[in-house]
Amino acid sequence: MTTFREIGILPETAEALEAVGITHPFPIQEMTLPVALSGSDVIGQAKTGTGKTLGFGLPILERVTVPADIEAGRATPEQLTDTPQALVVVPTRELCQQVTNDLLTAGKVRNVRVTAIYGGRAYEPQVEALRKGVDVIVGTPGRLLDLAGQRKLDLSAVRALVLDEADEMLDLGFLPDVERIIQLLPAKRQTMLFSATMPGQVISLARRYMSQPTHIRAAMPDDEGQTVAATRQFVFRAHSMDKPELVARILQARGRGLAMIFCRTKRTAADIADQLARRGFASGAVHGDLGQGAREQALRAFRNGKVDVLVCTDVAARGIDVENVTHVVNYQSPEDEKTYLHRIGRTGRAGRTGTAVTLVDWDDIPRWKLINKALDLAFDDPEETYSTSAHLYEQLDIPEGTTGVLPRAERTRAGLGAEEIEDLGETGGRGRRGGRSAPAEQAERPRRTRPERSRRRTRGGEPVGDAAPAGEPAAPAEGGAPDHGEAGAESATAARTPRRRRRTRASAPAHQDGASGTAAQPETAAPHGADAGDSAPGEAKPRRRRRTRGGSASRSAPSSES
Structure with a gap:
């Protein structure tokens, strides 16, 4: 078999790959590398899980100039620069991390500086990395355009551009943003486009921005159809209420790693992850309602083996390469055949075998028939299956007597809580934890007490005598005498003392005298020397003023003298 050294990559790059056990290229890599290393534009098409990342990653690592090249005599000091020399555009944050890690591994010996630029993280660390200098950038379209618009990202020295998973960028509506990014690049550059499928709009994009590209389509000799032959596929018709129990038994199949x-909705993904955790499985979730820190926490725990079941939406169906993924379960039928291919492509990668199980609800049968026909599969009429069906146990090698709860003796994983969540300084969005704006929100909460003070100084929309600021004489109510001396000070003191319960009852007695004589009796006896004729016309106001302690005394005095 051909080795990477025989293909002609740099010795330092081959050494870095050999250090992690990678010595022989896959078909897409073996066919792409000679063309891409020569500087020609390339369109690479291969099934998911066949090694497209190194197919474009090695050529762009060869095109950047680093200090190690000067030491080896392959470049001059004038060719060194701190601005990015290569750019990889990807559709999702998870794929951005995956590609970044692969490029860091391959460029470790040469010390190639690779930086991931994507949303959900704070701007400052990414801007600081760009200021210090970077050789290769891997980023999502939105954050790349954002930093370029702020003049924090300079793309004028980019020599190589890669569009990875271009069909997914088309589905997510990123192609206009990709075109804006391309217009910021030099006209003379190498452009490579890689994807598992090539829709018409992606081909049109390649024709507009690529110069005489070589279209390379690679597949294994014994691999027929669009799915990977190393992945066993099972399709069952299942009831939605029985699916959690059915999945719990599938996860106890012999040999499962x-x-x-995969779920279609974020709510379903969160619910299934919680249900599996209650059944004893070490599960984590990745979906759009989680903050970026929580998503990365779940993926790290999954890669590290602390969590062995990852429940996710299609955000994790692209490019996520985790070793020893033996089973993929489509809890809900995918939207189309492309989504199905990428979902089941998370297993059976790099020559390994895997198992893909799809659970089709009765309502999803028409959608599944379209997928089955498009991919030319043999599951046009899925067999009706329940968690107790004998053929389920037989086909998936589930031990007899398995229930929907994992035995305590098998609960050996540390779980999601064992993986610390990283504070990324997340920018907005739901599920934010420890974002930059959280302390500011907490700091402004005490200011909300000011409107409460202003509400205490009014009653029923009418001004109250104690509404004046402390230390100033209270303004008289309409038709009343002004407060002076001790009465004014007493009113100011009352304004500072909240007596909200007594004041809310004050408006009722004026209208209840006829019905409740006992309630009105203490109030009518309060004026000194006033008879009923004097107090009756102004009965409501003196009562309300007396409840402020100061205003009532000053206003009732003239009435008694008359």
């Missing part, structure tokens, strides 16, 4: 469960 790591497993990924």
Whole structure:
């Protein structure tokens, strides 16, 4: 078999790959590298899980100039620069991390500086990395355009551009943003486009921005159809209320390693992850309602083996390469055939075998028939299956007597809580934890007490005598005498003392005298020397003023003298 050294990559790059056990290229790599290393534009098409990342990653690492090249005599000091020399555009944050890690591994010996630029993280660390200098950037379209618009990202020295998973960028509506990014690049550059499928709009994009590209389509000799032959596929018709129990038994099949469960909606993914955790499985979730820190925490725990079941939406169906993923379960039928291919492509990668199980609800049968026909599969009429069906145990090699709860003796994983969540300084969005704006929100909460003070100084929309600021004489109510001396000071003191319960009852007695004589009796006896004729016309106001302690005394005095 051909080795990477025989293909002609740099010795330092081959040494870095050999250090992690990578010595022989896959078909897409073997066919792409000679063309890409020569500087020609390339369109690479291969099934998911066949090694497209190194197919474009090694050529762009060869095109950047680093200090190690000067020491080896391959470049001059004038060719060194701190601005990015290569750019990889990807559709999702998880794929951005995956590609960044692969490029860091391959460029470790040469010390190539690779930086991931994507949303959900704070701007400052990314801007600081760009200021210090970077050789290769891997980023998502939105954050790349954002930093370029702020003049924090200079793309004028980019020599190589890669569009990875271009069909997914088309589905997510990123192609206009990709075109804006391309217009910021030099006209003379190498452009490579890699994807598992090539829709018409992606081909049109390649024709507009690529110069005489070589279209390379690679596949294994014994691999027929669009799915990977190393992945066993099972499709069952299942009831939605029985699916959690059914999945719990599938996860106890013999020989199961790591497993990924795909759902169409974020709510379903969160619910299934919680249900599996209650059943004893070490599960984590990745979906759009989680903050970026929580998503990365779940992926790290999954890669480290602390969690062996990852429940996710299609955000994790692209490019996520985790070793020893033996089972993929489609809890809900995918939207189309492309989504199905990428979901089941998380297992059976790099020559390994895997198992893909799809659970089709009765309502999803029409959608599944379209997928089955498009991929030319043999599951047009899925067999009706329940968690107790004998053929389920037989086909998936589930031990007899298995229940929907994992035995305590098998609960050996540390769980999601054992993986610390990283404070990324997340920018907005739901599920933010420890974001930059959280302390500011907490700091402004005490200011909300000011409107409460202003509400205490009014009653029923009418001004109250104690509404004046402390230390100033209270303004008289309409038709009343002004407060002076001790009465004014007493009113100011009352303004500072909240007596909200007594004041809310004050408006009722004026209208209840006829019905409740006992309630009105203490109030009518309060004026000194006033008879009923004097107090009746102004009965409501003196009562309300007396409850402020100061205003009532000053206003009732003239009435008694008359």
